[in-house]
Amino acid sequence: MSQPHFTDGNLIILFGVHTESGVAETVPNHVEERIRVCVDLFRIVKTSKPDRDNTLILVVADSNTGQNIKKTLIKGGIDEGVILSTDSTMTVEQTFDYVLKFMKKRANPPYIYFVGSVWHKDIYDSAIFSKMNHYQIRFEGAPDHRPVNDVAREKSLNTPTRGVGYYKDKLKNKTVDMVLNYIFPDDKNR
Numbered sequence: 001m002s003q004p005h006f007t008d009g010n011l012i013i014l015f016g017v018h019t020e021s022g023v024a025e026t027v028p029n030h031v032e033e034r035i036r037v038c039v040d041l042f043r044i045v046k047t048s049k050p051d052r053d054n055t056l057i058l059v060v061a062d063s064n065t066g067q068n069i070k071k072t073l074i075k076g077g078i079d080e081g082v083i084l085s086t087d088s089t090m091t092v093e094q095t096f097d098y099v100l101k102f103m104k105k106r107a108n109p110p111y112i113y114f115v116g117s118v119w120h121k122d123i124y125d126s127a128i129f130s131k132m133n134h135y136q137i138r139f140e141g142a143p144d145h146r147p148v149n150d151v152a153r154e155k156s157l158n159t160p161t162r163g164v165g166y167y168k169d170k171l172k173n174k175t176v177d178m179v180l181n182y183i184f185p186d187d188k189n190r
Contacts, residue, residue, distance in 0.1 A: 007136055008108035009054030010045050013099065014038045015116040016061030016069045017089045019154045027068045030117060031061075033142040035069060038115045039076040041140055045113075054110070059085040060095050092116065092123045096131055103135065112137040117144040119151055 014035065020028050027035070038057065046052045057078065059069050066085040074080055090098065092114075103109045112132075114124055118141035128137060144151060 007051070007111040008106065009051050009056070009110040010049060010113065011099070011110040012038060012041060012045070012055070012057045012113045012115060013095060014057055014059045014069065014073075015092065015095065015114065015120065016059055016065055017091075018061075018065065019150075027065060027072060030142070030144045030146055031065070031069070032072070033144065034115050034117065035072050035076070037140050037142040039073065039078065041113055041115065042078055049111075055082060056110075057083050058099070059083060060090055060098075061085070062089045063087045092120055093127045093131075096127045100131060109135055113140055114138070115140045115142065117142055117151075119144060119155055123155075 016027075016031050016034065018028050018031055042055065042057065045055055049055075057073065059066050059073075061069055066087065070080070070083050070085060073083055086098065099112070112135060114120075114137065116124065116139070121139055121141060124139050
């Protein structure tokens, strides 16, 4: 499984999907933390990467929250021209499917940064393992100070499906276990 030799640009995915209702006018605190991490990451990329001028931010959120996030990013010093947004809410896995659809067309894909809450890491790992293992991608986690029940409820909506890669590895591990058990049996009397 080879990595692309060169990356062309940077793509920061800001996952702004949330389940809180009645928050159309403001952005919830845990999403504000993700925005803060995104702004900090954008500044780091702009000051340290040679392809800094080819950096985009993809905001994944519903239309009201997306507009509020966009305003907050602009207040944070990010140019409006580098901010893209989706108008529909997606899960983490659907977000990677959406991005992958456009990435396959490029000879040299961008370096991808995914900004979500720290608890998105498990879902991120599963999606990356099964779909985007050929791309250079990094997770940036933001703190989420909500009660555990709220996080668990939102996490249950994002449970990933297991891809072909997961089942291939399971089969390979089972095969290796069978061969090793045949070579080195547990029964010492044989």
